[in-house]
Amino acid sequence: MGFAIVFSGQGMQHAAMLPWLAEDELVERMRAQLGIADWRECLQDAAWASRNANAQVLLTGLNLGAWAQLSPSLPAPAALAGYSVGELASFATAGVFDADTALTLAGTRARAMDRCAEKVPGGLLAVSGLPRAHVGHLCEQTRLAVAIENGPQAFVLGGALAGLDEAEQMARAAGGHVTRLKVDVASHTPSMDEAAEEFAQALSALPLRSPRVPLFSSAADRLTNASQAARALARQISTTVQWSACMDQIRARQVGCVLEIGPGAALSRLWNERFPDVPARSADEFRSASAIVDWVSRQAERGV
Incomplete structure (x- = not known):
């Protein structure tokens, strides 16, 4: 109760x-x-x-x-x-x-x-619709990190601005849904x-x-x-x-x-x-x- x-x-x-x-x-x-x-x-x-x-x-x-x-x-x-x-x-x-x-x-x-x-301006990018393995590979390529795990195909990535821009394009191309969050630091x-x-x-x-x-x-x-x-x-x-x-x-x-x-x-x-x-x-x-x-x-x- x-x-x-x-x-x-x-x-x-x-x-x-x-x-x-x-x-x-x-x-x-x-x-x-x-x-x-x-x-x-x-x-x-x-x-x-x-x-x-x-x-x-x-x-x-x-x-x-x-x-x-x-x-x-x-x-x-x-x-x-x-x-x-x-x-x-x-x-x-x-x-x-x-x-x-x-x-x-x-x-x-x-x-x-x-x-x-x-020291390194950054932010956060929400990515959904992609499996954990694909997100992990995306992070390796863009030098980002998984900041938040919301579910099997729901993540928030954090890191430098250039990496976020690259990851956003790559995730969209792979069929994922992306949203840049109103945060100006790479939290978590x-x-x-x-x-x-x-x-x-x-x-x-x-x-x-x-x-x-x-x-x-x-x-x-x-x-x-x-x-x-x-x-x-x-x-x-x-x-x-x-x-x-x-x-x-x-x-x-x-x-x-x-x-x-x-x-x-x-x-x-x-x-x-x-x-x-x-x-x-x-x-x-x-x-x-x-x-x-x-x-x-x-x-x-x-x-x-």
């Missing part, structure tokens, strides 16, 4: 996202940290929206703000996970650290990753090793707590204590996000539904393709918070 929450990462942010979200204190703190007055207006600027330092703080604040506005009407989730930077929101929701710390860490994480990207690849080390040092200075609810990491398994949480949160910056395996772990919790919080509905689509008997929807699809609560409440009673 119950439901799971998965927090989206960056790459699908848009000005009309989460249309029901109120401008509460948490969202105001996010705006203050970024030094902006209107986050929706800022997202209309494609260059601003794709800038790592903006997107990571923005999405962490909006994801946590959205859950803060939904949580008074819902029980604690039966499982939590986050996709890429979405893990900051999932860890905060699980009680590993508070929302203000999550916002601070989002800025620290982005700055560390940007310093790595200054070895090019971020220094950023992962720097972020690990920042985490080591914080009084982290054990998760209060079942928390799953895309770079590990279920996290049960603060030390595991710190290692997993830093490690995922420079290693492949195993989202497919993370979904399997959540499914094993026998939840009645999955709610995605964040921009777009990419995680919901991946879930519904993999587990069509357990419905998933994105909070970005709804027009009101009450409609989300009603849907979750009905579906969570189903169980599996």
